[in-house]
Amino acid sequence: MHGNIIVGQSGGPTSVINSSLVGVYKTAKDRGAKKVYGMLHGIKGLLDDQYVDLSEHIKTDLDIDLLKRTPSSFLGSCRYKLPSISEGKEVYEKIFAKLKELDIEAFFYIGGNDSMDTIKKLSDYAILVDSNIKFMGVPKTIDNDLATTDHTPGYGSAAKYIAAVTKEIIRDGLVYDYPQFTIIEIMGRNAGWLTAAAALSKSEDCEGVDMIFLPEVPFDIDNFMEKVKELSKKKNSIVIAISEGIKVADGRYVFELADHVSFTDAFGHKQLSGSAKFLANKIGAELGVKTRAIELSTLQRSAAHMTSRVDITEAFQVGGAAVKAAFEGETGKVIVLERVSDDPYICITNSQDVRKIANIEKKVPVEWIINDNTYVSDELIHYIRPLIQAELSPVMVDGLPRHLKLNL
């Protein structure tokens, strides 16, 4: 028998983040945890006494299977970053008082870089105050930018969605027999893993995208326009995938080259979109051809109707492995994925010091960016391919995918 545990979700959603929640919940229950609490909107919810007893919300095996197929964080999320221990001692005292009140044995946080920072700080504080509460990180991000893990749950499904819809967009472009350019804008501020997934569209039945531009290398607009002109001489329909985060050599985002549109939101944050539109407009103006900009937007992180079975399974596994590790006494760790073999694809979980992963951004190796920075290498494609394999069919009710709803 074990005591109570608590779990939260943080950062941007993915279409499989709830499979990790199920992994934590089910494994904890199976291993004799008493109560499994869920923080609403991450640690922010815990601080505001916003949490639920998950058993009251995941009641049946059907609920478990629906939750695995439910996109976007079931418990809600936050982007709250803990202060340093020296500067925010009272926040830590408050959190640990709450955890004591709930008689928590282990604390799980499903998230990306910022969330791993939270686990790091909480486990540091636990040492400081001699608490024996275990703190474990469960990795998730569509961006695949977490260090030391072979890849991150959430990425495989986003990659599969991107590759699948890119195939459909390419098909759509072939329908007319006049020249046209389509620019697909894909998420990824600093890391190009998601954009690289567009390369998977190339297959026996599809010639794939014509060029791919990642944020790891500077974007050269003159070179781009030259390549565009060459392509336009060879074929009618040209499809190009770009990362939302591509920047020119002087550090400006590509969309910032447009001079007539404000890209700052109400909070003064730069809105990271519009580069596809800018490039499409430029091509249209210079070549006199039809162009279209397509932003995949939030669907690439929430399209639970098109997930990878490998990804959903691994998302579950990292959640379960975190519980197993915590119950065996580990703390201040994050579960990582280790690829044992490429072919056949075999991947195992391991636990690792959270300090090795927190606040480090893993980017696409520049040697995997080829053809004068306009495409990605076979190594990169072989790396991604196993992660998009197989499906978990949505549960369709009255014609639409059914999700599990949190009723508060």
Place this chain on the structure above:
Amino acid sequence: MHGNIIVGQSGGPTSVINSSLVGVYKTAKDRGAKKVYGMLHGIKGLLDDQYVDLSEHIKTDLDIDLLKRTPSSFLGSCRYKLPSISEGKEVYEKIFAKLKELDIEAFFYIGGNDSMDTIKKLSDYAILVDSNIKFMGVPKTIDNDLATTDHTPGYGSAAKYIAAVTKEIIRDGLVYDYPQFTIIEIMGRNAGWLTAAAALSKSEDCEGVDMIFLPEVPFDIDNFMEKVKELSKKKNSIVIAISEGIKVADGRYVFELADHVSFTDAFGHKQLSGSAKFLANKIGAELGVKTRAIELSTLQRSAAHMTSRVDITEAFQVGGAAVKAAFEGETGKVIVLERVSDDPYICITNSQDVRKIANIEKKVPVEWIINDNTYVSDELIHYIRPLIQAELSPVMVDGLPRHLKLNL
């Protein structure tokens, strides 16, 4: 036994237009047609001697099943409008000479309004020159704006895709606990059928979109902003569906209210997008909240990975029924769908004089637009619901949906 037939696809693609092509091909073969020719890029291809013998491209039962699941016109498309007979006699002479050369018994054209106009003119010309070639129209359009048919193949799958991703977008919006607005821009220049499908997102597990704006009624921006402010007092995440074609009272499209961006493409055509972005920016500026504009873009017509089985089946049926009718001597007709019963949903095909459908645009009845023009009625939802039922799973190969490729 029958002679040769020829089939073409015209206008914008849908994700099930190839199921109609299969319906024509398979029914013609089953009923003893000799050769089934396919025009490449519609009638334009026929004029340029661009056509194929479909038996060389659809060889196996697997090919047939792949083709049903292949988005975007397999044979390519065109937007070529035939001249009037009096003005373009030589075009008609050329077409009929080609048809005679190929020994064509019946001519099938899968398309929307413009394509039905083509069938009308060709069958008129056949009467004029005493030709006994049969001309039949097979309806398709995601816009559902064809007259006299209960609905149009292509619409159900687009509606299903829109409803499914709207559910996912709504979920995505719930993740943070701060105010935000998402505006989804959906296709439909003059008819709001597609945008109305966003209403289907409302279900036991989803509260649905907050407002829906169709192009059938004038868009009142002051009223819109007032409603937006009311909503922002009640809840955090607000999702609004708008048609790309919404116009203010003086006839300008909503995106034309923006004064700093050019929306004209290289051909001088107005590009019909940007209204969501304009409204999102306006809300962001006036309310100081986070906003996001999502254009569903070409995916709503090409997302073959999320189709309606009812739609795919009906698309096949209208193709097959056109062949049956032509082989029984009908000409100058279009196949329409007649709803016999709503519950249980039963729909049959019928043939109708193409004059009754060509060049007429069917819009959403204004009495189905309710709540001060901000939502759609239950009648409209009941009308759409049967059309999105059931699935035809994609054939997944190496992690991605497989399509049939035309190898020329």
